[in-house]
Amino acid sequence: MTDLLEARDICFAYPSVRVLKDVSMTVRANECHVIIGPNGAGKTTLFKVLSGETLPQSGTVRYSGEDVTRLDAWKRVHRGIGRTFQVARLFSEQTVLNNVILALECRENIKGTSLGRWWRLNPARELVDEAMSRLAEYGLDRRAQDSAKNLSHGDKKRLELLLTLSLHPKLIMLDEPTAGMAPDDRRAVVAMVNRLREEEGLTLLLTEHDMEVVFGLATRLTVLSQGKVIASGEPEEVRRDPVVHEIYFGKGRHHA
């Protein structure tokens, strides 16, 4: 398998605290790589560095062999990196349908087709139809005309994922995709992530707290603790790692 995303010796510090200390990790094509670690371990900061929201003080990020450390976030999106947030991020004043249409127009814009041209006066009919059928796939079609802010927590996360996937990313980064979800919804997320990887060939990078979810979908695990990578490898291998066991599983907490 080839390396799709590679972080090498990433350091990031706020004025008073070092958040990431020489973090190196590799995401291979078509794997589901899960980053686990206690709260405050630096998972979200690492996500910010990888997606272009913040610049690391040192270290490099490479994507498909290209150095993207200083590349603007929107350019990384054009190269095929998508991401979602712990708290779903949507255009909440807009309708659900308009959110999806906007994402589809952005996809057409990235592809450079005439459907995404900025001087159009109306969204193209085929994009509206595509948006409706995508919403139907996600069980959101009956909410199409509702304002996105009125959706339930789970529906917001589903819509956010739909928006990100609309851009046809190669690598998708999900920050705690099951946070705040009921067990049934969590299982649905696991099933969907596995389907994306196996059927659509996507590469996934996640952070996740729920161990049932982690072991339900991870093909590789990286453990972060206090800004350092303390273990990385196959899920079973990591589970048996004595250091990880001590600081992570050893305290008898199932949900760290």
Next chain:
Amino acid sequence: MLADLLLIAMNGLVWGMAVFLVASGLTLIFGILHILNFSHGGFVMIGAYLAFTLMNMLAGSVGIVAFILIAFACAAAVGLMGFVVDRVVFERLKRVDDSYSLIATYAVLLLCEGFVKTAWGPNFQSVYPPSGLEGAVFLGNLFMPSYALFVIGAGVIVFLVLDFWLHRTPSGKIMKSVAVDPWMASLLGINVNAIFTVAVVGGFVLAGLAGGLLAPNQSLSPMMGGVYIIQAFGVIIVGGIGNVRGAFIAAILLGLIDAFGTVYVPQFPGIFFYVAVAVIILFRPQGLLSGIH
């Protein structure tokens, strides 16, 4: 009696639409970049002086079409200045505290005033309405200067075009998305910095257009930038900063209040605008409408 009331209302509308023409670009830039552009009035002034020069070059024979073309030329020229100001000034203001933006854009206003004094001199200048608009028309038994009706029409058209663009077109929606959440927009692959530049240039184009269209409305002086900016600020604060629809409604409302106030309490001309602004923001500090619309 009714005719009097209508005449006062029409005067209020003319004032309101003139101020809306100025305020539209100001509120657009604030709505998208969250920068309060103090220099906006200065660029309206430059637009007006450019129109003055261009109309003088045509030496008295300016028809309506030529007048409108001149206003568009002023809009284009000021838009170009906007591009430069964006690169040199606004680009640096995105990551700093708001107070820096006020100081920086106020400095640009001073530069505008200095530029106007140098290029056109400190004296008052005046521009006559183009031929075809210098007369007056009867609407029923209302006697209205045609240029006043032209200003009302121009304000309404600019509002309708902006409103249609922001609400109906894909590019307007992208503009709004960037205004609401630039980070989310960039994760959809939108080049947010380019959108910011488009917004600034758009705001300056509106300033230049307002200057060109309103040049015949008053005597031009190097101080007019400051006068415009105060009235435009009042309108966009009452309308809800960043909100084009709000600015349109507020401009009409404040125009009517000021016109009726000046007629019924002639001892205090022009004070009712400020009183109304103060009272409205006392009860609705967020403005009549909020968010970018």
